Amino acid sequence: MANFTIVSMVLFFLSLGFKDVSARGDEQSLTIRGFADGETGFWSRNLLLSEDNRFRELEELARGYMTNAELEKSVKEYAQKCRNISRIYSIGTSVKGFPLWVIEISDKPGEEEAEPAFKLLANMHGDEPVGRELLLLLANWLCENYLKDHLATYIVRNIHLHILPTMNPDGFSLRRRGNANNVDLNRDFPDQFFTENNDDNLRQPETKAIMKWMMERKFIASASLHGGALVANYPWDGSEDTRKQYYASPDDKTFRYLASLYSQSHRNMSLSKEFQGGITNGASWYPIYGGMQDWNYIHRGCFELTLEVGDNKWPKAEELPALWKDNKMSLLNLVASVAKSGVHGRILSSKTGLPLPASIKIKDINYTVKAGQRFGDYHRLLAPSQSYDVTAFMPGYESKTTRILLENGAMNLDFVLIPEEEPKDHMDLCNGCQCNCDNKGKLEVMEVFNRNHFQITLALIAISGVLCLIFMGRLRLKLQKRRQLVGHKRTIVA
Numbered sequence: 001m002a003n004f005t006i007v008s009m010v011l012f013f014l015s016l017g018f019k020d021v022s023a024r025g026d027e028q029s030l031t032i033r034g035f036a037d038g039e040t041g042f043w044s045r046n047l048l049l050s051e052d053n054r055f056r057e058l059e060e061l062a063r064g065y066m067t068n069a070e071l072e073k074s075v076k077e078y079a080q081k082c083r084n085i086s087r088i089y090s091i092g093t094s095v096k097g098f099p100l101w102v103i104e105i106s107d108k109p110g111e112e113e114a115e116p117a118f119k120l121l122a123n124m125h126g127d128e129p130v131g132r133e134l135l136l137l138l139a140n141w142l143c144e145n146y147l148k149d150h151l152a153t154y155i156v157r158n159i160h161l162h163i164l165p166t167m168n169p170d171g172f173s174l175r176r177r178g179n180a181n182n183v184d185l186n187r188d189f190p191d192q193f194f195t196e197n198n199d200d201n202l203r204q205p206e207t208k209a210i211m212k213w214m215m216e217r218k219f220i221a222s223a224s225l226h227g228g229a230l231v232a233n234y235p236w237d238g239s240e241d242t243r244k245q246y247y248a249s250p251d252d253k254t255f256r257y258l259a260s261l262y263s264q265s266h267r268n269m270s271l272s273k274e275f276q277g278g279i280t281n282g283a284s285w286y287p288i289y290g291g292m293q294d295w296n297y298i299h300r301g302c303f304e305l306t307l308e309v310g311d312n313k314w315p316k317a318e319e320l321p322a323l324w325k326d327n328k329m330s331l332l333n334l335v336a337s338v339a340k341s342g343v344h345g346r347i348l349s350s351k352t353g354l355p356l357p358a359s360i361k362i363k364d365i366n367y368t369v370k371a372g373q374r375f376g377d378y379h380r381l382l383a384p385s386q387s388y389d390v391t392a393f394m395p396g397y398e399s400k401t402t403r404i405l406l407e408n409g410a411m412n413l414d415f416v417l418i419p420e421e422e423p424k425d426h427m428d429l430c431n432g433c434q435c436n437c438d439n440k441g442k443l444e445v446m447e448v449f450n451r452n453h454f455q456i457t458l459a460l461i462a463i464s465g466v467l468c469l470i471f472m473g474r475l476r477l478k479l480q481k482r483r484q485l486v487g488h489k490r491t492i493v494a
């Protein structure tokens with residue numbers, strides 16, 4: 001417990017030290033917010049005034065952008081106008097009760113198919129509004145060009161594209177980064193290193209909605225649109241020791257391929273002087289913890305990029321058409337890449353011919369991709385122009401490996417797995433439980449414990465339960481404080 005406290009304090013002070021984080025944040029408003037909170041007197045009054053001015057300035061800048069009500073209206077109109085290729089649904093509501101609308105685009109919207117799904121979301125940071133406009137422009141472009149333009153038709157036919165234009169409508173109407181509770185949603189996800197972020201009770205409704213959404217359906221890849229820099233950012237976002245350094249995920253090559261696809265298709269992202277090729281590893285730019293991108297990849301098999309679509313968070317609304325033009329091919333190519341690159345196929349049982357929810361592994365890449373339950377379809381994104389050893393495996397079946405040379409396009413590779421010989425008396429307990437749910441297996445387990453063991457175990461469980469409650473109570477208090485602080489700091493940082 002002591003170690004844990006020390007570690008969290010160290011992490012907290014380190015997090016205060018991320019000063020060099022200019023681009024992903026808005027330094028000016030950060031500084032102001034940092035001082036204005038809490039202090040009173042001349043300085044803070046002045047600072048509050050400038051915060052006020054800043055708000056008025058933002059109101060001015062927001063002119064010509066859709067309000068939340070207008071956004072909702074255009075989502076609903078879209079569903080009417082483009083009903084042959086779309087449907088809309090809400091994944092939950094913000095703190096203030098605004099629905100988080102999603103547009104699904106496909107030639108069979110709402111139907112499950114053996115096709116990859118891609119999700120695009122924007123406005124996770126309330127003060128980064130360009131993405132929400134771009135995503136509606138994208139949806140409209142697809143609707144208008146389906147059956148006219150080759151790429152539009154390809155995307156609608158081969159991919160299920162889900163678009164969430166705003167993840168943080170409350171932050172948008174407040175013209176600030178955080179949500180209505182002033183929490184930075186891109187620090188609110190469970191974290192692989194910063195495990196004290198993993199208490200679900202502290203999570204914001206917007207974050208919970210995303211996590212639930214991700215549990216209910218399978219997205220192969222996604223992108224989250226931000227503003228304040230011009231770069232395509234890929235995992236990892238955090239490094240284990242909190243140092244700013246290149247911290248590669250198992251799929252570093254694939255991520256660099258996807259990020260480059262975005263930056264190279266953009267009018268000038270790849271010309272960046274700050275980021276070579278217009279792409280960056282998150283931790284080498286600056287490490288963050290509790291981000292959405294890493295969580296997607298670690299827990300949901302979803303390859304997510306964080307796209308910073310412009311240095312200016314609030315360009316004038318008149319510039320939006322030009323920004324759409326700059327990002328159009330990038331967005332289309334990235335979405336299409338879930339079907340146009342990598343290895344795809346189905347995994348079936350040799351015995352029944354039925355789909356298997358098996359898994360795919362690539363030699364030398366420590367990452368597993370799961371096939372879909374219903375169709376046994378898998379979609380494994382990979383960098384092109386390389387050979388790979390692809391293994392399909394599933395408990396109870398002999399695994400199979402095939403060597404492929406992946407060229408520039410996607411490759412189709414189906415697997416038929418043969419059940420392992422399993423002599424009846426070697427069936428393990430768990431299989432037994434699943435096969436005949438007559439509780440026999442469970443009773444046997446109980447009998448393994450003799451009475452004494454059982455009582456001691458119960459006592460130990462009770463004691464650890466009490467200790468755990470005390471510990472969690474303290475931790476929660478500390479975390480609440482810490483989150484507030486981190487929220488403010490992050491507001492500054494980016």
Ligand SMILES: *[C@@H]1O[C@H](CO)[C@@H](O)[C@H](O)[C@H]1NC(C)=O
Pocket residue numbers: 230268269271272273
């Ligand atoms: C890209 O173009 C925009 C708009 O003209 C400009 O503000 C920005 O500095 C350019 N960035 C790069 C890296 O060339």
Ligand SMILES: *[C@@H]1O[C@H](CO)[C@@H](O)[C@H](O)[C@H]1NC(C)=O
Pocket residue numbers: 366
């Ligand atoms: C593979 O990744 C898992 C986490 O997903 C990790 O626990 C394990 O140590 C890794 N194995 C190797 C050989 O790096």
Ligand SMILES: [Zn+2]
Pocket residue numbers: 024125128226227494
């Ligand atoms: Zn952002």
